[in-house]
Amino acid sequence: MKVKDINFLKESMQKIKCEVIKPKVSKYEEIKGKFEKDGVIEVSDKKDEYLYIHNELSVSFKIVDKNQKNKLDDYFLRKYKNIAYIDSTFATKDELKIFITIYFFYPDDRLNQNFSLYINEEMKKEYSKELSGEYEKNFYISNGNNRYYIYSIIEDTIKLFGRDYYLEFQLEEEDTVFKDEKLNFFEIKKIAKYSKKEKNFFVASLLKLDIGRSIKILDKKEHVSNSIAKRIKEDRGYLNLWEKYASIEGDFLINKAREIGEIKIKSTSNLEEGYRVLYLENREQIEKLKVGDCLELQEKLPSYFSNEEMDWNDYRNECKIRKKENEESDMEIEEILDGDLFSENMDIPKFIAENEQNKKKKKDNNRIKIYKINKEENSIIVENFNVKSIEKKHLILSILGDQLQIERREKARDKIKEGKAAMPTIGLILNGSLENIEKLMENKIDKIESLTPFVKEKIFKNEPTQKQKEAIEIALNTPDIAVIQGPPGTGKTTVITAIIERLNERVDKKEDNKGKILITSFQHDAVKNVISRLRINSLPTLKFGKKDEDDFFTEKEIENWCEEVKDKLKQNVLSLEKNLKKEEILNLYKEYLILPSEYTEEKLLLAIKKISVNSELIERIDTYLSGSSFKEDSILLNNVRKFRTTKEGFLDGGAEICYNIYISLKELVKNNKKFENILKLLEKGYLIKDNEVDEDFLRSMFILKNNLLNLLIPKPVYKKERVNNEIKEIYKIAEQELCASKDEEEKIIFNFYNEISNNSFFIKKILENYCFVYSATTQQSEGVEIRKAKGEVWEDPIYDVVIVDEAARVNPLDLMIPLSQATKKIILVGDHRQLPHVYNEDIFDELQNDGEIDENLREKGIRQSMFEYLKEKADELEKKDNIKRTITLDRQYRMHKLLGNFINQNFYEVYNEGFHSPLEDEIFKQDFYKTPLVWIDVKNTVDKEIKKGTSRKRESEVNIIVNKLKEMITSGKGEKLTYGVISFYKAQVDEITEKLTKEGLSNKVKVGSVDAFQGMEFDVMFLSVVRTNTKESLNSSFPYGFLASENRLCVALSRQKRLLVVVGDSDIFHSNEWKELARKNVPAMVNLYELCLKEGEVIDGSK
Known part of the structure; x- marks a missing residue:
């Protein structure tokens, strides 16, 4: 904007136009151009002279008219500010006249230069035209050095004037959330063009900015992000702690490799079922490897091998540079690790044909998983791979999988700390930077009712508790986070399903609502536990991401859903199927009559054979087909043509083609001796091993291919085909089996029935477009597959609402991934009194050396679950805005009252998180014992625990548990119940599993460590204690092992519904020499044994 553009403000400014004496400078013509630009006027040191200042140029001049000079001096005396420009010049031979226009502005110090403006998204869209291009130039005048802004203050409203339009903001609504000593922020409330009717009756002021400064107009999102990032950086709190943890974690990873x-490799041997044994040269390496590790074949060794000074951050920077140079994407790595992807418009047959080849390439693409380690033989068992590649490449520990996990965490963490998460304020909440945060809360919503009659009837078998209703209401109405604590058996999953149903009720069904909600957790089992109970809009909930080899959960869910739908349709379909098949066969018969040929007759006969139940008719069709010649364009012929007889070609899928030809040919040439030798050669072809493919074999395959082509391609015969009477008779017999139907609605139903019966792949793709809820583990919520489903492959997936189940178990670094994805609400459901998140003690110790980290923050920040941490922050937020965000469910319905009360008194009541057990004892009745609590006491005189590596086992407990289970399961009173066995030691778990397997009971009993049992429940639970009363144990620094973990013990003792049986040596909890130690280390076990003595049953296990 130029000074001369502001004449429209003439009523609001003081204006002087005066003639000046020609400046007394040499070579005036050379500076005339600069002199004529916008500038400011200052008083000179010389009498009666003034300075015209533009950029670095200062020109001295005098004013001709004394009255104007006096007026000018008066404004300077009153400290008015000014801007000026050369209005005009007149030159003659004798003189040069110069006229300057000067605008003076009222001095006002209420607005200083330390502020920026921001605009919300709605206003930004409305005024996109005004704000397009270099809109800042609309507002300021420059004298070459400084920028000047014209404004006025009327009461508390500030108007900032530009050439074409002005804007308004409120002085009293200064953004105090991010106010600091350096910069304030104001939100723009209005943008408007000047109206001719508008009278500018106000006093204008001038704001001068220092050199290099300007008033920025940010969009609100950018403003919030920048401000949050600055605040988090300055606070150096919780997020900074986990940033340091992650960096050390990366260093540990590189150091291990x-x-x-x-x-x-010394030697290898091939095993059946796709496995291989590798015998290692170095015995020390076997000690550092573990089952589940992946090895990797590389053309050259990574740089961190040769550069010992390289740390994780150096390596990450190198990877980023390499990716950029090679134009690689993170998705390429993720596709290798997360599995193959299907495109929207793919050629399915082509995909199926190429899929195995792609898998083979990826297997050769250098990642080899370790399945078993044999330290005695110094060997490892891995998935099979091309051994010859070892000769040309280097075999190392692969860090690619861990690297991808760390990078996903880093990406989410960066978004949070930079204020760029889908809900920017989550960064401040996580960091504990809550001062004035309530002013940033944008997710204001109307009060939502907790339950509707529909949801109540669909989800709750009994009347929901008051706390369950409150939990649902809190989740629906929170502007940011909700934290729901659910002690064992209090209905956490039921509450989650009710929340989702209510969210679904409120969405506009006309909009695209796919994947609006994310259900996530750390483990696959926790995710599956929730979604197996969800049927939103009568559809199954899909689970995304890489799965273990035995995990076909999503496929099973879809299959179960298809079966449910099919059952509902069957009554209509059974009468319909034959009608539609009749119509199809009728059309094929008409086609044959019009154009009789081997091709049309075969299509007709195969269609009749597919639906006919007449065995005589089927045999007649088979006889006819076996006597006919083969079609030139048949699948069999195509396979023969694809058959490659070079060594490279045969090794790349030749055996599979041999097998396909063998199956097709064998079906067509039953009992035909002419083809016996051909079938034998084909059988040899698909059974041969890679190392047996030699020149003689390839020659025999070449001859075989030519013979097959000669047989399958008939000599051209030029004749007119006629309708065969045999075909006509077969059709008439088939027609009698069927009846006609012309109902279009029935056709649609049948086609749908047929699709869900035969096309599970496309059903999954269709469901992706209609499922309101997506699910994945915390890591896979950022994976390629879920991005593909949301249609945002190259963007970070976001969701309206993220619900995290078993949230207390999720490592904070992993939990930040879904937390960064929620735009409206984050709902955490879990229990910090049960299993905690896993962290690395070595990294924790390493952080002790970091002097920048507060000791209390390190101790609490790492050991405390993020669930509990956010529960505390949510309570602090409630104090600021009176919005309730946390609740603890207080009614358990899982177990017998005796056991429920015990869990409550020993693990919850002390923290003011107590719950009740309202159900009657009769509901939990079992016929094995009169009490729901039994202790089978196995003294150390029977046998003692045995160390096995770092674990422990005890044979007597194994035998008692297996015998009791066998007795229960095989009895009539226990065959319909569910059973579980928990031990704190892997060696004991393995022993019990092995013995149950020998007894044929392994599929009827769940056996595992505590970590595998959270969220599960069984009618009958056994707890194997393992530890025994020995002097060695008594004097050890860790006498109770994992029993001393309160969280793990809480889980172990709360899985049963009807009966808990503890098997172990009671002396370590109750004998004189142990009692004081036990009361200090494992008070719950002492209390449990005493409860057994009073209200349960103690059985002598030595008999």
Whole structure:
């Protein structure tokens, strides 16, 4: 904007137009151009002279008219500010006249230069035209050095004037959330063009900015992000702690790979079912490897092998540079790790044909998983791979999988700390930076009722408790986070399903609502536990991401859903199927009559054979087909043509083609001796091993291919085909089996029935477009597959609402991934009194050396679950805005009252998180014992625990548990019940599993460590204690092992519904020498044994 553009403000400013004496400078013509630009006027040191200042140029001049000079001096005396421009010049031979226009502005110090403006998204869209291009130039005048802004203050409203339009903001509504000593922020409330009717009756002021400064107009999102990032950086709190943790974690990863070094293989041997044994040269390496690790074949060793100074951050920067140079994407890595992807418009047959080849390439693409380690033989069992590649490449520990996990965490963490998460304020909540945060809360919603009659009837078998209703209401009405604590058996999953149903009720069904909600957790089992109970809009909930080899959960869910739908349709379809098949066969018969040929007759006969139940008719069709010649364009012929007889070609899928030809040919040439030798050669072809493919074999395959082509391609015969009477008779017999139907609605129903019966792949793709809820583990919520489903492959997926189940178990670094994805609400459901998140103690110790981290923050921030941490922050937020965000469910319905009360008194009541057990004892009745609590006491005189590596086992407990289970399961009173066995030691778990397997009971009993049982429940639970009363144990620094973990013990003792049986040595909890130690370390076990003595049953296990 130029000074001369502001004449429209003439009523609001003081204006002087005066003639000046020609400046007394040499070579005036050379500076005339600069002199004529916008500038400011200052008083000179010389008498009666003034300075015209533009950029670095200062020109001295005098005013001709004394009255104007006096007026000018008066404004300077009153400290008015000014801007000026050369209005005009007149030159003659004798003189030069110069006229300057000067605008003076009222001095007002209420607005200083330390502020910026921001605009909300709605206003930004409305005024996109005004704000397009270099809109800032609309507002300021420059004298080459400084920028000047014209404004006025009327009461508390500030108007900032521009050339074409002005804007308004409120002085009293200064954004105090991010106010600091350096900069304030104001939100723009209005943008408007000047109206001719509008009278500018106000006093204008001038704001001068320092050199290089300007008033920025940010969009609100950018403003919030920048401000949050600044605040988090300055606070250096919780997020900074986990940033440091992650960096050390990366260093540990590189150091492990570096310590193992290059793995040299002494020899290998092939195992059945796609496995291979590798015998290692270096015995030390086997000690550092573990089952589940992946090895990797690389053309050259990574740089961190040769550069021992390289840390994780150095390596990450190198990877980023390499990716950029090679134009690689993160998705390429993720596709290798997360599995193959299906495109929207794919050629399915082509995909199926190429899929195996792609898998083979990826297997050769260098990642080899370890399935078993044999330290005695110094060997590892891995999935099979091309052994010859070892000769040309280096075998090392792969860090690719861990690297991808760390990078996903880093990406989410960066978004949170930079204020760029889908809900920007989550960064402040996580960091504990809550001062004035309530002013940023944008997710204001009307009060939502907790339950509707529909949801109540669909989800709750009994009347929901008051706390369940409140939990649902809190989740629906929170502007940011909700934290729901659910002690064992209090209905956490039921509450989650009710929340989702209510959210679904409120969405506009006309909009695209796919994947609006994310259900996530750390483990696959927790995710599956929730979604197996969900049927939103009568559809199954899909689970995304890489699965274990035995995990076909999503496929099973879809299959079960299809069966449910099919059952509902069957009554209509059974009478319909034959009608539609009749119509199809009628059309094929008409086609044959019009154009009789081998092709049309075969299509007709195969269609009749597919639906006929007449065995005589089917045999007649088979006889006819076996006597006819083969079609030139048949699948069999195509396979023969694809058959490659070079060594490279045969090794790349030749055996599979041999098998396909063998199956097709064998079906067509039953009992035909002419083809016996051909079938034998084909059988040899698909059974041959890669190392047996030699020149003689390939020659025999070449001859075989030519013979097959000669047989399958008939000699051209030029004749006119006629309708065969045999075909006509077969059709008439088939027609009698069927009846006609012309109902279009029935056709649609049948086609739908047929699709869900035969096309599970496309059903999944269709469901992706209609499912309101998506589910994945915390890591896979950022994975390629779920991005593909949301249609945002190259963007970070976001959801309206993220619900995290078993949230207390999720490592904070992993939990930040879904937390960064929620735009409206984050709902955490879990229990911090049960299993905690896993962290690395070595990293924790390493953080002790970091002097920047507060000791209390380190101790609490790492050991405390993020669930509990956010529960505390949510309570702090409630104090600021009176919005309730946390609740603890207080009615358990899982177990017998005796056991429920015990869990409450020993693990919850002390923290003011107590719950009740309202159900009658009769509901939990079992016929094995008169009490729901039994202790089978196995003294150390029977046998003692045995160490097995770092674990422990005890044979007597194994035998008692297996015998009791066998007795219960095989009895009539226990065959319909469910059973579980928990031990704190893997060796004991393995022993019990092995013995149950021998007894044929392994499929009827769930056996595992505590970590595998959270969220599960069984009618009957056994707890194997393992530890025994020995002096060695008594004097050890860790006498109770994992029993001393209160969280784990809480889980172990709360899985049963009807009966808990503890098997172990009671002396370590109750004998004189142990009692004081036990009361200090495992008070719950002492109380449990005493409860057994009073209200349960103690049985002598030595008999």
